[in-house]
Amino acid sequence: MSARVRASLWVLLAAAFAGLLAFGTLRESGPLSQQDRIDSISRRLACPTCSGESIYVSRAAAAESIYAEIARQVSDGQRNDDEIIAYIESRFGGQVLLVPRATGIDAVVWALPVAVFVASLAVLGMAFARWRRREQSGPSNADRQLVSDALTNEAGKES
Amino acid sequence: MRRRVAPIVASFVGVVMVAFLWVLVSAEPNAPDDAFSPLVGQPAPAVVTTTLDDAPFDLARRKGSWVVLNFFNSTCVPCINEHDELLAFAAAQQDEENPAEMYTVVNDDSDEAVTEFFAANGGEWPKLRDPDGAVAVAFGVARVPETWLIDPNGVVRLRIAGELTPSLLDEQLASLRTAFGI
Numbered sequence: 001m002s003a004r005v006r007a008s009l010w011v012l013l014a015a016a017f018a019g020l021l022a023f024g025t026l027r028e029s030g031p032l033s034q035q036d037r038i039d040s041i042s043r044r045l046a047c048p049t050c051s052g053e054s055i056y057v058s059r060a061a062a063a064e065s066i067y068a069e070i071a072r073q074v075s076d077g078q079r080n081d082d083e084i085i086a087y088i089e090s091r092f093g094g095q096v097l098l099v100p101r102a103t104g105i106d107a108v109v110w111a112l113p114v115a116v117f118v119a120s121l122a123v124l125g126m127a128f129a130r131w132r133r134r135e136q137s138g139p140s141n142a143d144r145q146l147v148s149d150a151l152t153n154e155a156g157k158e159s
Numbered sequence: 160m161r162r163r164v165a166p167i168v169a170s171f172v173g174v175v176m177v178a179f180l181w182v183l184v185s186a187e188p189n190a191p192d193d194a195f196s197p198l199v200g201q202p203a204p205a206v207v208t209t210t211l212d213d214a215p216f217d218l219a220r221r222k223g224s225w226v227v228l229n230f231f232n233s234t235c236v237p238c239i240n241e242h243d244e245l246l247a248f249a250a251a252q253q254d255e256e257n258p259a260e261m262y263t264v265v266n267d268d269s270d271e272a273v274t275e276f277f278a279a280n281g282g283e284w285p286k287l288r289d290p291d292g293a294v295a296v297a298f299g300v301a302r303v304p305e306t307w308l309i310d311p312n313g314v315v316r317l318r319i320a321g322e323l324t325p326s327l328l329d330e331q332l333a334s335l336r337t338a339f340g341i
Contacts, residue, residue, distance in 0.1 A: 048301035061267040062301040065292020072293070090197050091299035105182060112175075119171065126164060 037074050041081050042067050044099045048092050066092075196299060196318040203309045204297035210285040211270050216262075219313065225259035225332060226309040230300045231286075232268045233276040237322035238304040242280055244323040249284060251329055259308075259332060264289050266303045308332060311341050 032040070039056055045066065047058035055063045055070070066088060073084045088096055100106040139147075198204070203226075206218035218226065229245060231238050245261070252258035261284040265273050273286055289295055298307060298318075306328065308317040316335050319327065 061292070062295070065267075065296050068291040069293060069296040072291075088296070091296060092301065093195065093197060093299070108182075123164070123168070 034071075034074050037081060038067070038071050041070050041074070041084055044085060044097070045070075045088055046096050046098045048096055054098055066096075196315070198299065198315045199318060201315055203307075203313050203315050204294075206287070206294050206297065208287050208289060208294065210287055211265070211274060212285070214285070216285065216287055218309070221260060221309075222313050223311050224257060225311060225336070227259050227261045227328070227332075228264055228287075228298070228307040228309070229262070230264045230266045230295060230298070230303045230305045230307075231273070232266045232303045233272045234268070235303050239276075239280075241304055241323040242282070244325060244328065246281055248328045249282070257311075260284075262287055264294050266295055266300065267292065308335060310335070310339060 042056040043054050045055045047053045047055055047060050047063035047066075049060050049062045050058045053060075053063070055066050058064075069088070070084055073079050073087070079087065085097070100109045102110055203218055206216070206228075208216050210216055227248075233239075249261050252261070263273070263277075263282070263284065263286040265286055265288055270288070277286065287294065295301075298305070302320070304322060306319040306323060307315060308319075308331065310316050316339070317331055319331070
C-alpha cells in the first residue's frame with residue numbers, strides 16, 4: 001500500500017470519526033414525553049438533604065418537593081429544562097447541580113478531558129512519525145564499512 | 160526527539176497542577192449555612208395558599224408589614240424546642256407600633272398534627288398549608304425549622320436555618336428595622 005493511499009485512508013477514518021461524533025452529539029432524539037422530561041431533569045439535580053443522591057432516586061421530603069415542583073413547571077410548559085434547573089439552583093444554590101455548568105471554572109471539567117485527548121493524539125502522532133523514520137532509515141555508510149571490514153577480517157582468518 | 164518532548168509534557172502537567180492549586184487556594188469558602196441564600200436581598204417568591212382555617216393567603220398582599228415565615232413540622236425536635244421563642248417573639252411584637260406578622264408554614268406534616276400541636280402549646284398566628292412543598296421549594300428550604308424575615312417592601316432580608324436561640328429573632332428584626340429604616 002502506497003504512502004498516499006495510506007494517508008487517504010487515515011483522512012477518511014478521521015472524517016468518519018468526526019462525522020459520527022457530531023451526529024451522535026447533535027441528533028434530535030425525538031419529542032420527549034412530559035414524564036421523560038421530569039425524570040431527565042430530576043436526574044441532573046442532587047437532593048439537598050442526602051449524600052450524593054439525585055432528586056430522581058431520593059425519597060427524602062425535600063427531594064419529593066423538588067420533584068413535584070419540576071413536574072409542575074414541566075406541566076406548565078413555560079420553561080425549558082435548563083431554565084427549570086436554573087430556577088431550582090436559584091433557590092437551593094449551586095450544590096444541587098449534579099452536572100457541572102459549561103461556563104466559568106466548572107467548564108474545566110468538560111475542557112480537561114478534551115485537552116487530554118488532543119494532547120494524547122499529538123503524542124501518539126509524534127511517536128508514530130518517529131517509528132516510521134526509524135523504519136525507513138537504512139544502514140549508513142559507516143555501518144556498511146564496519147560490516148565490510150568485519151567480513152574482510154573473517155575471510156582473512158579463514159584463509 | 161525524546162529530549163524535546165519530555166520538557167513539553169512536563170511543563171504542560173506542571174501548568175495544569177499549578178492551575179488546579181490556584182483554583183483551590185483562591186476559591187471562596189462555602190458560606191455558613193445560616194447566612195447564605197440566593198434569595199436574600201431579592202423580592203420574596205410568590206406564596207399563594209390557604210391557612211389551616213381555610214382562609215386564603217397571598218404573601219404579596221402582606222406588604223406594609225414585616226413578615227416572619229417559620230417553616231415547621233410537629234415531629235421535628237428543633238421546631239418543638241424553638242416554639243417558646245416564637246411565642247415570646249409574637250407576644251413582644253404586640254407592643255410594637257408596626258408589629259411583624261407571624262406565619263407558620265406547615266412542612267411535610269398533616270393539618271391535624273399541626274392543629275393538635277398548637278392547641279397544646281399555644282400560638283395564635285395563622286398556619287399556612289404547603290401540601291406539595293411548593294412554598295418550601297420557592298424559598299429553598301430543605302430542612303426545618305427555618306425562619307425567614309421579609310421586609311414591608313416584600314424583599315427577603317434574612318434566613319435563619321435551624322433552631323432559634325433566645326432573643327435571636329427580636330434582635331435580628333430590630334437590627335434590620337434600624338438598618339433599613341422601615
